[in-house]
Amino acid sequence: MKIEKFPEYILDGYIKEKLIHEDMFINIEYQNNTSVVLGRVTPHTSDVNSENCKTDNISIFRRKGGGGAVLLFPGVTIISCSFKKDHRVVDLMKCLDVAVEKIKEGILNYIQIPLEIRGNGDLCIEDKKILGSSIYSTKEYITYYCTLIIRGNINSISKYLTHPSKEPDYRKGRSHENFITTIEANAKINNDNELFTSIRKSLETIKIKDIYLD
Secondary structure (H helix, E strand, C coil), rough: CCCCCCECCCCHHHHHCCCCCCCEEEEEEEEEEEEEECCCCCCCCEEECHHHHHCCCCEEEEECCCCCCEECCEEEEEEEEECCCCCCEEEEHHHHHHHHHHHHHHHHHHCCHHHEEECCCEECCCCCCEEEEEEEEEEEEEEEEEEEEECCCHHHHHHHCCCCCCCHHHCCCCHHHHEEEECCCCCCCHHHHHHHHHHHHHHHHCCCHHHHHC
């Protein structure tokens, strides 16, 4: 069966352009539209409800990094943190772990909620996911990015995404609605920009030298 080639996620090209002139680039982008973004090898035939996407004119993209399919919708924020590289080898998993920890710290510096890091770069309120991670590396740069669910209609996820073909153990087969929550469902956010500023300041403390293998 021929696999459809989806357009590259626009953020990937934007990051590459920015890193021509910058050694580190952090981008926090609030979503105003709904779309599906697949991981580098996510099978769209099993993980996406293509018919509903087609009917509702929902765009489907593919990002360079790993991880599963995600639904972007109003209330979701994309956070990316990219570094230029030199000839040394980057520890990708350490970079992912450090980035998630910094985002956790940034959130907690703004608001107190019971956050836990679970699975492979997931950030949860107790056992419900609010953030999923992805990472990729080229010869020139490394990029970590994640989706952080501030608010929004999580019931729409099951309309466009089926149950994932791969899932972390802690999910335990739960549906999207029972596995995912939002920050706003658990705590009051007075100002989104203040939250984003806190996260950005925390990410800015990452040093690329700390995530090399040698």
